[in-house]
Amino acid sequence: xxxxxxxxxxxxxxxxxxxxxxxxxxxxxxxxxxxxxxxxxxxxxxxxxxxxxxxxxxxxxxxxxxxxxxxxxxxxxxxxxxxxxxxxxxxxxxxxxxxxxxxxxxxxxxxxxxxxxxxxxxxxxxxxxxxxxxxxxxxxxxxxxxxxxxxxxxxxxxxxxxxxxxxxxxxxxxxxxxxxxxxxxxxxxxxxxxxxxxxxxxxxxxx
Numbered sequence: 528x529x530x531x532x533x534x535x536x537x538x539x540x541x542x543x544x545x546x547x548x549x550x551x552x553x554x555x556x557x558x559x560x561x562x563x564x565x566x567x568x569x570x571x572x573x574x575x576x577x578x579x580x581x582x583x584x585x586x587x588x589x590x591x592x593x594x595x596x597x598x599x600x601x602x603x604x605x606x607x608x609x610x611x612x613x614x615x616x617x618x619x620x621x622x623x624x625x626x627x628x629x630x631x632x633x634x635x636x637x638x639x640x641x642x643x644x645x646x647x648x649x650x651x652x653x654x655x656x657x658x659x660x661x662x663x664x665x666x667x668x669x670x671x672x673x674x675x676x677x678x679x680x681x682x683x684x685x686x687x688x689x690x691x692x693x694x695x696x697x698x699x700x701x702x703x704x705x706x707x708x709x710x711x712x713x714x715x716x717x718x719x720x721x722x723x724x725x726x727x728x729x730x731x732x733x734x
Contacts, residue, residue, distance in 0.1 A: 528642050528662060531622050532686065534574055534600035535708045540698055541574040541688070542567070542725075543604055543712040551584040561591065567721055568596055571729060576602040576624060576710075579611040589618050606643070612636050624665055624710075628652040633659060644688065648672040657685060665710065667691050669701075678705050695724045 535541075544564060549556040568575070577589065593601060602622040603615045612635060615623045622642040625632060629645070636643035637660065646667035647653050653676060656664060662684075666672055668691030678687045682705050689701045690710035701709050715722050 531600060531642055531663070532707070534621075535688075538572065538574055539702055539708045540695065541576055541600075541602075541708060541710045542572060542715050542721075543576050543578070543690075543710050544716050545578055545712070545718065546588065547718055551580070551582060551588065557588060561588075561595075563721070564592065565595065567725075568599055570726065572725065573599040574708075575599060576604040576622075578605040579603040579607070579614065579623070581610065586614060586618070589620075593618050593620070606632070608632065609635055612639060612641060612643070616641055626667060628656050630655065630659060633661065646690070648676070650676050653681070657681065661685065663688065663707075665690050666706075667710075669693065695722060695728050698728070 546560050547556070550560040551557065579585065600621050602620050602624065603611065604624050606612060606615065606623045606625050609632070612623065612632070616639060622644060623636065624644045624646065626646045628647055633643055633645060633656070642663070644663050644665050645656050645661055646665045647656055648667060648671055650673050653664065663686045665688045666676070666678065669689045670691060686707045687705065688708045688710060689706045692714070693709045693711055694714035695711060697709055715725060
């Protein structure tokens, strides 16, 4: 968990990269996908998550990515069950995220000493996840959370990530609201290319 938080501190966003079906089944598409991803990683973007799929080709893709870049903060998104956690452990991934709160899956991941970040959008689930030991929580989808759900009074015990329809331009806004990071999905990678504003963000930080 400390390694995850350290990585997020240096770069307050996670790129959620969704490979198309062709990427998994077609070698040339897979190589092109890996090339684009490597280009982004080589430019210093190290917080990456890719949605889990119950598919040996997904395992192969992630294994190649992990072996080429053993030091990046790499995770699996949209985990659903114990198998998705086991796959993440096999790949030595740094973290996993689930879309919603699942107490049993969280406890299973905890028993395996694997960081699983729940998706929360109701006050009830927030209290429940904290009571079971969640230290990093994703508010998802951020635009559909309960009006009563305010993170400010929980910030001392929990770190929060915002997710759902966000872009690189939202980093500063949510950081000022108390979130340690945001997840950037389709507005960061549309399946073919990365948002050029992501690279501009990096240049601004270097100035």
